[in-house]
Amino acid sequence: MTMSLKDRVAQAAGAAEEPQPEQTSTDIATRDDRLKWLNGHRTYFTDALPRHVDKAHFTAVALAQLPKLKNCTNQSIMTALLACARFGLEPDGRQAAIVPYKNTATFQPMYEGYIELMYRHPRVDSVHFNWIREKDAWDYTPSEPSPRDFYHKPRVDLSEEERGPVILAYAFAWIDGRRSQVIILNRSQAEKIRDKYSKSYAKAEREGSKDSTWHTDFDAMWAKSGVRRLVKVVPTSTELTELLQADDDADDLSTAPAVIRGTVVVREDQPDEGEQDTPAADWPQTAQPGSAAPEGDDSEAGDEG
Known part of the structure; x- marks a missing residue:
């Protein structure tokens, strides 16, 4: 049956009067406010980026993280982004992640x-990380001279599933034309590192929340544990040492500092961009990767983890 124009108008009017879900409206408003706030303060983290990192791309990646951080405070989001910018790492889940606790x-x-x-050090030619699966061809003989001591040939004729489960993670670097020691880590060793050193894992276990990164992405933490061991055999830098310390501080959530060295924190009551020309006078100068520490800062870098 064809509806008359009068009936269609009445139907449309009735539909317009139907209440919309309040939660959806609230979520949209919260998201829009967060986007506005972050855009208003974006220069605080983009100005900290090293020159080789594209500011527009970094901002786009940062904005894409907001949905999962909807319950986090603006100040903690900005502090995390400043840390990413301080080290020139994108918060894309591969170089760095912003994890809500x-x-x-x-x-x-x-x-x-x-x-x-590691790549930023002038003596480092290349860095390699990979997984060894059950059916891969590989051999490790520490008594042999480099590079004959290690061999890995993945089964390229098979899919990852057909190659079997991951049994080892390994990493090495080429430094001044010579290969470094090969770092090899099996699953059991990764679990021991987790159990001995990760405070966030222990806390999540005690609380039964199972929400630490060791719980949600074990392989990513396994890989990072192997690469962190490689840090001990490659030429180090101030930034790399500070990244280790920042990583350890972030894991120890009860004592993690509000400010990671070389960054500043945007206070909740800080005016939006355009309302003041310069940051508050008591904020520390922002340092960029590869630069010296701000003048007058004679604090020591954190120990290796």
């Missing part, structure tokens, strides 16, 4: 982030 957004470097900082 209740209402706190926490900066967490990933294994590709460590590799990125």
